[in-house]
Amino acid sequence: METVEQRVSGLGLIMxxxxxxxxxxxxxxxxxxxxxxSGQLCFGPDGALxxxxxxxxxxxxxxxxxxxxxxxxxxxxxxxxxxxxxDRVRRxxxxxxxxxxxxxxxxxxxxxxxxxxxxxxxxxxxxxxxxTTIGVAALPMNAAVEVEGLxxxx
Amino acid sequence: METVEQRVSGLGLIMxxxxxxxxxxxxxxxxxxxxxxSGQLCFGPDGALxxxxxxxxxxxxxxxxxxxxxxxxxxxxxxxxxxxxxDRVRRxxxxxxxxxxxxxxxxxxxxxxxxxxxxxxxxxxxxxxxxTTIGVAALPMNAAVEVEGLxxxx
Amino acid sequence: METVEQRVSGLGLIMxxxxxxxxxxxxxxxxxxxxxxSGQLCFGPDGALxxxxxxxxxxxxxxxxxxxxxxxxxxxxxxxxxxxxxDRVRRxxxxxxxxxxxxxxxxxxxxxxxxxxxxxxxxxxxxxxxxTTIGVAALPMNAAVEVEGLxxxx
Numbered sequence: 001m002e003t004v005e006q007r008v009s010g011l012g013l014i015m016x017x018x019x020x021x022x023x024x025x026x027x028x029x030x031x032x033x034x035x036x037x038s039g040q041l042c043f044g045p046d047g048a049l050x051x052x053x054x055x056x057x058x059x060x061x062x063x064x065x066x067x068x069x070x071x072x073x074x075x076x077x078x079x080x081x082x083x084x085x086x087d088r089v090r091r092x093x094x095x096x097x098x099x100x101x102x103x104x105x106x107x108x109x110x111x112x113x114x115x116x117x118x119x120x121x122x123x124x125x126x127x128x129x130x131x132t133t134i135g136v137a138a139l140p141m142n143a144a145v146e147v148e149g150l151x152x153x154x
Numbered sequence: 155m156e157t158v159e160q161r162v163s164g165l166g167l168i169m170x171x172x173x174x175x176x177x178x179x180x181x182x183x184x185x186x187x188x189x190x191x192s193g194q195l196c197f198g199p200d201g202a203l204x205x206x207x208x209x210x211x212x213x214x215x216x217x218x219x220x221x222x223x224x225x226x227x228x229x230x231x232x233x234x235x236x237x238x239x240x241d242r243v244r245r246x247x248x249x250x251x252x253x254x255x256x257x258x259x260x261x262x263x264x265x266x267x268x269x270x271x272x273x274x275x276x277x278x279x280x281x282x283x284x285x286t287t288i289g290v291a292a293l294p295m296n297a298a299v300e301v302e303g304l305x306x307x308x
Numbered sequence: 309m310e311t312v313e314q315r316v317s318g319l320g321l322i323m324x325x326x327x328x329x330x331x332x333x334x335x336x337x338x339x340x341x342x343x344x345x346s347g348q349l350c351f352g353p354d355g356a357l358x359x360x361x362x363x364x365x366x367x368x369x370x371x372x373x374x375x376x377x378x379x380x381x382x383x384x385x386x387x388x389x390x391x392x393x394x395d396r397v398r399r400x401x402x403x404x405x406x407x408x409x410x411x412x413x414x415x416x417x418x419x420x421x422x423x424x425x426x427x428x429x430x431x432x433x434x435x436x437x438x439x440t441t442i443g444v445a446a447l448p449m450n451a452a453v454e455v456e457g458l459x460x461x462x
Contacts, residue, residue, distance in 0.1 A: 016230075023417065024317045024424040025439040029401045032341065033186065036402045038442030051211070054411070083369040091182045094190045098442050101292040109177065109294045116178040131179040132193030132302040134252050135292025138364075138409040138443025140417045152185045187340065190373045210446075237371040248344045249338045258360070263331065270332040285333040286347030286456040288406050289446025306339045 018081035040074035042067035051144035056105025068114030072146035101135030163206025172235035194228035196221035205298035225301035235304030287298030350375035359452035364413025376422030397441035407442030436441035
């Protein structure tokens with residue numbers, strides 16, 4: 001039976017090192033069986049933002065989806081750093097998606113699917129999560145997408 | 155002694171079917187005694203948005219309150235679908251309110267009261283919750299309000 | 309060994325009374341070992357907002373940091389009101405930072421450090437938290453910053 005870690009390899013996902021804290025916060029905090037993971041920006045494996053700017057004003061839905069997927073991969077890197085292995089994840093409980101959006105942009109859920117799809121590709125049915133997606137006025141470094149997560153872990 | 159389900163009937167609330175997932179996420183996820191419910195848009199019983207557009211730019215506070223109330227009813231529909239009965243709710247722990255707002259709009263809490271009041275009408279003291287309300291740049295389908303919830307359940 | 313309450317005194321923090329609920333919600337809800345605290349605005353000890361308006365459009369980063377710090381102090385006031393003593397806090401699990409921001413403002417994390425630093429000043433290593441920071445279109449009363457919190461408590 002394939003483990004989650006094997007599935008991640010099979011998908012060819014490049015897991016970056018978990019982003020180091022740059023201030024008085026940390027990437028993830030465990031409380032009981034829950035792991036709260038900090039909002040992750042859409043940094044790619046090369047350390048650069050996958051997409052910069054606003055959806056509806058220069059960033060396309062496709063670029064936004066790639067960005068959301070990158071955020072999700074960065075969430076997994078934090079989970080792995082905190083727990084030692086993605087096989088310790090019992091359930092993706094909730095994702096919060098923050099889309100850097102022009103006030104007229106309406107397709108935030110489509111963008112966020114980039115993150116949701118990655119979770120199900122990695123965890124299967126256990127990857128299905130509750131989700132809230134909103135369009136926000138500003139994100140750090142003008143990142144196009146930020147995603148936070150809550151995980152049930154062993 | 156009146157059950158919560160009886161109270162819902164007494165209030166004449168029309169509980170829509172819980173919105174079906176349209177992507178790789180679900181309406182609610184249970185972890186231990188907590189139920190995290192996805193952000194719900196302000197769909198009414200007829201399946202149309204109760205209010206569309208921005209508070210402070212076309213949508214009135216009263217319309218926003220109706221929209222927030224509709225979001226709250228949709229949260230209840232998700233809770234019922236996940237647990238079988240609203241009588242399994244021990245406490246509404248937290249609501250997150252996302253108001254589609256013009257940057258100059260200041261009355262987001264008043265709008266969100268439409269959701270908070272519904273929870274207390276249904277659950278009494280157990281309906282009192284922690285709450286965060288923010289004005290956001292964009293919501294799916296240009297909905298006026300989105301509300302997410304965290305519930306303690308049996 | 310210094311208690312957290314002694315450290316708060318040593319820091320000269322003026323803890324305001326926990327803001328009373330003005331609607332059908334409450335300042336904090338406990339569920340199991342978790343305390344969910346409502347979003348707190350940047351009221352100072354005199355009851356006035358520490359900063360009003362938008363970052364990137366009139367409010368400076370330094371003013372924003374002071375505002376975030378005030379929000380954090382107000383979170384502590386809610387925790388104390390709910391638990392009786394800040395020494396009951398085992399861990400600051402998560403902070404959500406909402407910065408009233410002009411769409412072009414990129415320094416939201418720097419602003420939020422005002423809240424994060426206060427938590428570590430008060431709780432030491434137990435004050436390090438998961439964090440999500442976003443720039444929002446509108447906040448109640450035009451407050452510059454709002455912060456919500458999740459705490460693990462005894």
